[in-house]
Amino acid sequence: MTQVLQQLTGIRPQSSGWLHSLNEAGAAVVRNAVWPTRKTEQWKYTSLRALEQMDYLGARGQIPDDLTGMAKLCSVDNLDTYKIVFVNGSYCAALSSVESLEANVDLVTFADADTQQIVRIRESLGSVVESDQHLFAAVNNQLLDDGVFLRVGKNVQLKKPVQVVWLTSGSEIPFHIPQRFLMVLEANASASAVEHFISDGESQACFTHGVTEIRLADGARCNHYRLHLEAPGALHVGGVYAALDANSRFDSFHLALGGALKRIDVVVNHNGPGADCVLNGVYLPRENQQVDYHTCIEHRVPHCTTQETFRGIVADSAKAVFNGRIHIHPDAQKTLARLSNKNLLLSDKAEVDTKPELEIYADDVQCAHGATVAKLDANALHYFRTRGVSQREAEVMLSFGFINELIDKLAQPALVHYLRPVLTQWFARDPSLVRHLLDAQEQV
Helix, strand or coil: CCHHHHHHHCCCCCCCCCCHHHHHHHHHHHHCCCCCCCCCHHHCCCCCHHHHCCCHHHCECCCCCCCCCHHHHCCCCCCCCEEEEEECCEECHHHCECCCCCCCEEEEEHHHCCHHHHHHHHHHCCCCCCCCCCHHHHHHHHHCCCCEEEEECCCCECCCCEEEEEEECCCCCCEEEEEEEEEEECCCCEEEEEEEEEECCCCCCEEEEEEEEEEECCCCEEEEEEEEECCCCCEEEEEEEEEECCCCEEEEEEEEECECCEEEEEEEEECCCCCEEEEEEEEECCCCCEEEEEEEEEECCCCCEEEEEEEEEECCCCEEEEEEEEEECCCCCCCEEEEEEEEEECCCCCEEEEEEEEEECCCCCEEEEEEEEECCCHHHHHHHHCCCCCHHHHHHHHHHHHHHHHHHCCCCHHHHHHHHHHHHHHHCCCHHHHHHHHHHHHHC
């Protein structure tokens, strides 16, 4: 047993209230768990060594006395949202704004939930994620003491997106953050949610273990965005788990900058006929960073569709891992599912391990999957050079074009405008190298 598991077995449940039973259930799974190693298939290419180097579980983070500048970090220009902000894992009312909610909508932290809301949370919390199959989901259950609950009632169309911000700041003492977001959309409801992970400019010593659960009832519609923009020193192991009932639609976009340890699981369950999932993602590790995405789409019933596209750009000595699995169960006839993973290596030392999988047990389906790993096209670079564009600037433009298709598809234009400067800074710290991209931003 590793030091981390030994420490977890000695931690008492974090809540003495209604979350206590969930804490106990998580602790029971952890006590019987085997720590992932390189011999564990799901962790074959991702080491947990960074987590074992510090005592992240010994303390919880604190909200700094000075919040100057943090409001700007939590904001997206021209995006009006209902906003809940956690700073270093603790709810920060000063930076949050949840006024004027529509009728028949709940948006509340677990700690502030009233009796009726607690009943609703308990009905759904832990019902989507299989914590016995996902060790860090069980860790989250064990250490959970707060979270965010969003419920949109039957036939309600939420007018503004919900933005849940997890902001981390510098700390001399390592700490952990039990991130939890539960979203329940009732029949024919619709909502957009932005999960925003961001850091200030200080040196980070935090570990986020997160779980997001999304339940879509018949005919519900959800646009979901998950942005991992934490500082490289912030560790994150988390997952998004969604359950789709009949004729519901789940449109989810993921973006992740790299870090010492960043592992995200995405599991989508098609539980009702006619359910539709669009899952897109971009990952961008550089220097010595790593990003690991593991996705699993479970087609359990007939007449469901999945369109999954992930693209990665790996620079310097960084490493990316992508494992995408689509599982077609025997009863899932008339399934339409496609998976594409394309990767661009910007360095001879960059590495990507990609494994797209189709597991099919039905005979009347249309499925396809594929993966590519390549370098920048020499002919395209030559084309730019013959037109007066420098080698480095041409490389930046071609790299950005590789992922820009997915960025431009976002249903929230404000997020496109927000992400473009973030990405251009990733591609080149010299502003002259991204002038064409920034000019295009201004013209939109």
